[in-house]
Amino acid sequence: xxxxxxxxxxxxxxxxxxxxxxxxxxxxxxxxxxxxxxxxxxxxxxxxxxxxxxxxxxxxxxxxxxxxxxxxxxxxxxxxxxxxxxxxxxxxxxxxxxxxxxxxxxxxxxxxxxxxxxxxxxxxxxxxxxxxxxxxxxxxxxxxxxxxxxxxxxxxxxxxxxxxxxxxxxxxxxxxxxxxxxxxxxxxxxxxxxxxxxxxxxxxxxxxxxxxxxxxxxxxxxxxxxxxxxx
Amino acid sequence: xxxxxxxxxxxxxxxxxxxxxxxxxxxxxxxxxxxxxxxxxxxxxxxxxxxxxxxxxxxxxxxxxxxxxxxxxxxxxxxxxxxxxxxxxxxxxxxxxxxxxxxxxxxxxxxxxxxxxxxxxxxxxxxxxxxxxxxxxxxxxxxxxxxxxxxxxxxxxxxxxxxxxxxxxxxxxxxxxxxxxxxxxxxxxxxxxxxxxxxxxxxxxxxxxxxxxxxxxxxxxxxxxxxxxxxxxxxxxxxxxxxxxxxxxxxxxxxxxxxxxxxxxxxxxxxxxxxxxxxxxxxxxxxxxxxxxxxxxxxxxxxxxxxxxxxxxxxxxxxxxxxxxxxxxxxxxxxxxxxxxxxxxxxxxxxxxxxxxxxxxxxxxxxxxxxxxxxxxxxxxxxxxxxxxxxxxxxxxxxxxxxxxxxxxxxxxxxxxxxxxxxxxxxxxxxxxxxxxxx
Numbered sequence: 001x002x003x004x005x006x007x008x009x010x011x012x013x014x015x016x017x018x019x020x021x022x023x024x025x026x027x028x029x030x031x032x033x034x035x036x037x038x039x040x041x042x043x044x045x046x047x048x049x050x051x052x053x054x055x056x057x058x059x060x061x062x063x064x065x066x067x068x069x070x071x072x073x074x075x076x077x078x079x080x081x082x083x084x085x086x087x088x089x090x091x092x093x094x095x096x097x098x099x100x101x102x103x104x105x106x107x108x109x110x111x112x113x114x115x116x117x118x119x120x121x122x123x124x125x126x127x128x129x130x131x132x133x134x135x136x137x138x139x140x141x142x143x144x145x146x147x148x149x150x151x152x153x154x155x156x157x158x159x160x161x162x163x164x165x166x167x168x169x170x171x172x173x174x175x176x177x178x179x180x181x182x183x184x185x186x187x188x189x190x191x192x193x194x195x196x197x198x199x200x201x202x203x204x205x206x207x208x209x210x211x212x213x214x215x216x217x218x219x220x221x222x223x224x225x226x227x228x229x230x231x
Numbered sequence: 232x233x234x235x236x237x238x239x240x241x242x243x244x245x246x247x248x249x250x251x252x253x254x255x256x257x258x259x260x261x262x263x264x265x266x267x268x269x270x271x272x273x274x275x276x277x278x279x280x281x282x283x284x285x286x287x288x289x290x291x292x293x294x295x296x297x298x299x300x301x302x303x304x305x306x307x308x309x310x311x312x313x314x315x316x317x318x319x320x321x322x323x324x325x326x327x328x329x330x331x332x333x334x335x336x337x338x339x340x341x342x343x344x345x346x347x348x349x350x351x352x353x354x355x356x357x358x359x360x361x362x363x364x365x366x367x368x369x370x371x372x373x374x375x376x377x378x379x380x381x382x383x384x385x386x387x388x389x390x391x392x393x394x395x396x397x398x399x400x401x402x403x404x405x406x407x408x409x410x411x412x413x414x415x416x417x418x419x420x421x422x423x424x425x426x427x428x429x430x431x432x433x434x435x436x437x438x439x440x441x442x443x444x445x446x447x448x449x450x451x452x453x454x455x456x457x458x459x460x461x462x463x464x465x466x467x468x469x470x471x472x473x474x475x476x477x478x479x480x481x482x483x484x485x486x487x488x489x490x491x492x493x494x495x496x497x498x499x500x501x502x503x504x505x506x507x508x509x510x511x512x513x514x515x516x517x518x519x520x521x522x523x524x525x526x527x528x529x530x531x532x533x534x535x536x537x538x539x540x541x542x543x544x545x546x547x548x549x550x551x552x553x554x555x556x557x558x559x560x561x562x563x564x565x566x567x568x569x570x571x572x573x574x575x576x577x578x579x580x581x582x583x584x585x586x587x588x589x590x591x592x593x594x595x596x597x598x599x600x601x602x603x604x605x606x607x608x609x610x611x612x613x614x615x616x617x618x619x620x621x622x623x624x625x626x627x628x629x630x631x632x633x634x635x636x637x638x639x640x641x642x643x644x645x646x647x648x649x650x651x652x653x654x655x656x657x658x659x660x661x662x663x664x665x666x667x668x669x670x
Contacts, residue, residue: 074346074348075336075348076348077332077356080356081332081333082331084331085331085332085333086333087333088331088333088334088337089332089333089336089337092333092334092336092337092340093337095337096337096340096341172386173389174341174385176385176386177386179334179337179338179385180385180386183330183331183334186331187331
């Protein structure tokens with residue numbers, strides 16, 4: 001989606017915005033001709049941007065991640081954010097964007113995203129964003145990097161989707177309960193990833209193994225060992 | 232990092248319990264040591280209190296919010312804690328770890344409708360001060376004015392009730408059975424609710440700015456359009472805190488100058504018979520380069536009932552004149568001593584203690600000038616706070632919670648400054664105000 005030029009993106013966002021509003025106003029029903037009336041495009045031209053109506057609605061969620069990427073460029077000191085701050089920022093910004101079309105999110109998030117069959121483009125984009133935070137963070141311990149595999153990011157993306165569901169159902173003032181939950185979850189993730197206790201353990205193990213002349217030429221050990229060396 | 236804001240009753244209760252457990256273990260170890268005949272030196276006692284204080288600090292700063300405020304209001308200010316505890320509690324008043332930058336940013340968006348970079352020309356994501364219920368960021372308005380933006384931690388207002396409940400349970404362990412704490416807790420609750428309403432604080436800022444903006448004192452102005460109940464925008468005041476000022480080794484004249492301003496600020500407020508800045512601690516005063524005194528943080532502002540103020544102020548001339556009957560009458564009316572005590576001997580001892588404390592407190596008003604750097608005075612004031620003969624019973628009118636906070640806070644600042652102050656005008660003010668109240 002990153003190869004979208006700015007004009008195309010603007011048009012796609014405009015089409016999606018209109019579709020989402022119509023969806024909410026008309027109880028889940030809308031037509032391309034209705035969108036066409038609201039925007040300076042013919043129905044045929046809308047097809048240049050989206051293959052069908054469902055794709056327009058799906059793009060609403062995907063666009064959240066694209067908008068977020070643009071948003072972080074505006075945060076001057078984003079690079080100084082710690083891992084938990086980056087993760088929280090992503091979640092909070094998602095909530096802020098979703099609150100602009102809250103009724104649509106409330107009606108569609110569970111069905112279209114959380115419980116949908118197959119992995120949606122949106123979930124893939126979420127995983128990508130999360131992966132970039134972890135890959136670029138210099139504070140993650142060596143043992144922490146061992147966790148950074150496909151499964152981990154899938155799990156993390158699932159947790160993110162869970163937080164969105166929690167936010168949708170949160171009835172506390174200003175949804176502050178979700179803000180706190182997010183804060184706690186991201187703090188815990190950071191604590192686990194930055195913790196170097198396991199590194200020290202591996203270090204000790206490495207020492208013991210190399211000084212007791214045990215043959216340790218197995219692939220797992222080599223992998224761990226090389227990570228420690230690199231660090 | 233300070234990411235965790237324990238907001239549920241369970242989380243916060245757990246921290247109270249954990250702190251209690253840790254301290255309990257420490258006290259048990261100490262008891263065991265003593266019981267096997269090992270004596271403890273003064274240094275060991277100090278070390279013991281310092282270690283405990285650090286643990287309390289670590290746990291309490293996690294609580295942030297109202298629990299920290301309650302602990303400060305009900306213990307430190309009454310001088311019930313050892314010095315080491317009082318120090319860490321006072322430190323916690325303006326140096327709690329800040330919240331995560333993303334959360335602060337999101338709170339601004341929620342309250343002011345947009346992200347800080349869109350609302351302000353510039354906004355520093357690093358907090359310049361983090362205290363018990365909120366933290367302050369520096370920012371520049373689009374019009375170029377420098378401002379301070381105070382953000383309240385999420386859910387603080389909702390924790391007041393449960394924190395008060397927990398604090399009451401904890402305090403009941405130390406207080407005489409059957410003693411009524413409700414009046415005090417109601418007062419603290421009322422104040423905390425006000426302190427967590429930043430719109431109210433904004434109005435106080437305006438009120439104080441109208442009263443004190445002659446150059447001698449500098450107070451902020453309120454930006455109402457950029458403020459809500461949970462975000463407060465005010466003009467930025469540049470100055471040094473007490474610690475910073477003292478680290479520059481100021482001359483005695485400089486110390487006297489700022490000491491006099493602090494002394495005058497208190498008495499000018501008394502003279503105006505209006506709201507009083509009731510949070511007299513080092514974090515709320517700024518020593519400015521041009522010689523003015525900056526006064527910030529108007530969250531805890533009080534207007535005491537005239538009936539209380541009159542009696543409280545009458546204590547000064549009665550102590551100066553050593554009129555024992557009148558002192559006794561005032562103490563009784565202010566609820567300090569009882570007319571029908573359970574233990575008359577102990578009560579008399581308490582009266583004598585309070586009278587001596589009052590005499591020491593009135594000492595600065597005796598002559599035309601007073602030296603707060605006098606080590607004897609400092610020692611005496613501190614020893615009074617630590618050794619009241621009746622410790623497990625709340626005494627005195629509920630307004631004492633904040634009147635002592637102001638008065639003791641002022642003395643504590645002046646003693647740290649070691650300032651010599653001219654007290655002539657303050658005596659005139661006291662006499663004049665008492666005269667006005669009696670007419």
